[in-house]
Amino acid sequence: MRSLFLLLILTLGVQSSFAKKVKLFGQHAAYANAQIKVLCYDDAFSKTEKELAILQLDRQGQFSVEFEIAETQMVFLPLGVFRGYFFAETGKEYQLSLPPRRDLSPSQRIDPFFEPQDVLLGFRNTDKDGLNSLIREFDNQFDNFINQNFDDIYNQRSSSVGVGFAKQMKSDYVQVTNTYFQVYLKYRLGFLDYLASPEAYISLESKYFTKQALELNNTAYTTLFNKIYDNSLSSAFHRKEKSKFNKALESSDPYSNLSKVMQSYTVYQDKTFRDLLLAKAVFNGTENAVLSRSKAIEILQKINENSTDSRVSQLIKNYLVNLSHLLKNTDVPNFKLGDIVLEDYKGKYLYLNFCNTTNSVWENDLESLKKLHEAFGKDIEFLSVASDLDTARFTNRLKQKDITWPMVQIDSENSILADFKINVFPTYIIINPEGKVYQYPARGPHDGVEKIFVKIQRNLLRKNYSQKK
Structure with a gap:
């Protein structure tokens, strides 16, 4: 046990010795008093975000913060409609130049499909041959080339014009010694091979992944990996x-x-x-x-x-x-919608649905929902959470549709959509009397949810009958 403890201490010591500080500083008056998260991905593929630091800007918009990384890392900052990103190298200082401030609108805040525009951030204190400048210069050439020549690249195999372009890029950047950039260059150009021969999986695997180093911190490597090994259980394998x-x-x-x-x-x-x-x-x-x-x-x-x-x-x-997340019998995220809270439904089954009243699918579901509520409403509570932005229009629709169960319009500051990870409307969830997931995603009004309601109703009848005995 003692040797295991010493090994753990030694391992932690080695890991911490690899980590080096990165400093961010600068000024942008438009972001005065703002708090901006500095994030990276926690692993290569899941897109789980990890917080590295928080930029706290003062009244003049000045900021300075330090954090540690063990290797070159893509770092990004949520900046309203933008997502600023750059490639941070260990032990370096960056005087960040932020884009013009454009905060999210109320509709963008609650839109599950909204994606910010990626912007490669600039710096006021780095030379033109730095990693980020190299990537910016190369990406501009690469993206322009694909946009202008896509038809002559895609599925053209060895006759693809991308072959010559790749040779030229390798020649142009042969003197660059930055290891991260050379890996980036290799796998970005590998995407041209993928476009030229999208069905040549064996040769692509052999060229880019057989006996190759795992470059999991390099975005070009993971992007090509995702392309070649997309849906492997149903395709690649x-x-x-x-x-x-x-x-x-x-x-x-x-x-x-x-x-x-x-x-x-x-x-x-x-x-x-x-x-x-x-x-x-x-x-x-x-x-x-x-x-x-x-x-x-x-x-x-x-x-x-x-x-x-x-x-x-x-x-x-x-x-x-x-x-x-929302697996059967796991706890449901707590929520507060005006005067309505999850606790109100403890001891009862709840058919929770997330919707937008302008959505045609939910519109088609509505009449069936009314019939279900009429038939099962004594045993199963209904709650609709609407992401509508126009309050007057939402109120008018409630009156027009004569909805007989609680329907709540959420505001852009409420986190319920994020907490439940809702990315499509309508979404249905059945919650049991203990506040745990009974079924997610639950069947909708036209997908057989009535059979589930009958089962719930029968179980409640049996339970009440046995209690009376």
Whole structure:
């Protein structure tokens, strides 16, 4: 035990010795008194955000903050309609130049589909040959080339004009010694190979991932990885030997059997690469209905048990948080909507729906909802949460539609949509009397929810009958 403790201390000491400070400073009067988060991704694939620091601007808009990173890292700042980003190198100081201030509008704040515009931030204290300047210069050339020549690149194989462009870019930047940029250059140009031969997965794997270093902190590497290994359970693995992967997936020990099948291919020999790819494939499988969330969780836990790599563990930790969100019998996020709180529904079943009254799907659901409420309203509470922005219009629609259960319009400051991770309207959830998830996503009025309500109603009748006896 003592040796294990010493090993842990030593490991932590080594890790902390690798981390070096990065300093951000500057001034922008338009952001005076604002608080701006400095974020990065917590792992390579889940898009889970991690807070590195907070910029607290004073009354003149001045700011200065330090944080630690262990390697070059893409860092980003939420700036209203913009998402400012840059590539932070260890031990460096950056005098940030922020874009003009444009805060989110009320509609943008509650729009689950709104995406800020990415802006590569500039600096007032770096030379033209710095990493961010190199990436900006290269990306401008690269993006312009693809935009102007897409038809002559896509699916043109060896005749693609991208072949010559890639050679030219390698020649132009051959003298650059920045390691991060050279990896970035390689995998961004690899995207041209992908566009030229999108079905040539074996050769792309061989060229860019077989016996290659895991460059998980490099955005060009992870972008190409995501392209080539998109939906692997239903596509990439099936292009090899579909039956073997299916059989392994359906076995009593899918992790071990999938891992064995993968080891028969050269590209998957590295265990960490194999575990990362399998974890990503399993998670994506739930999004494409190839796997249930419960089975995905089981496989991910197995991967984690059999891995000693911290990058695998961190990715799986974030995937498990995502998959466990609103899982059956887990706690529902607490909420407050005016005078309505979750606690009001304790001891009762609740059919909660998120909607927008301008949404045609919800409009079609409404008459069926009314019938369901009339039939089951004594046993099951109904609550509609609307993301409408126009209060007068929302109020008029309530009167016109004669809705007989509580329907609440949320404001842009309420976090309920984010807490429940709602990204489509309408969304339905059934909550049990203990305030836990009974079904999510629940069936809608036209998708058979009536059968579930009948089951709930019968169970309540049995429970009341047994209590009376």
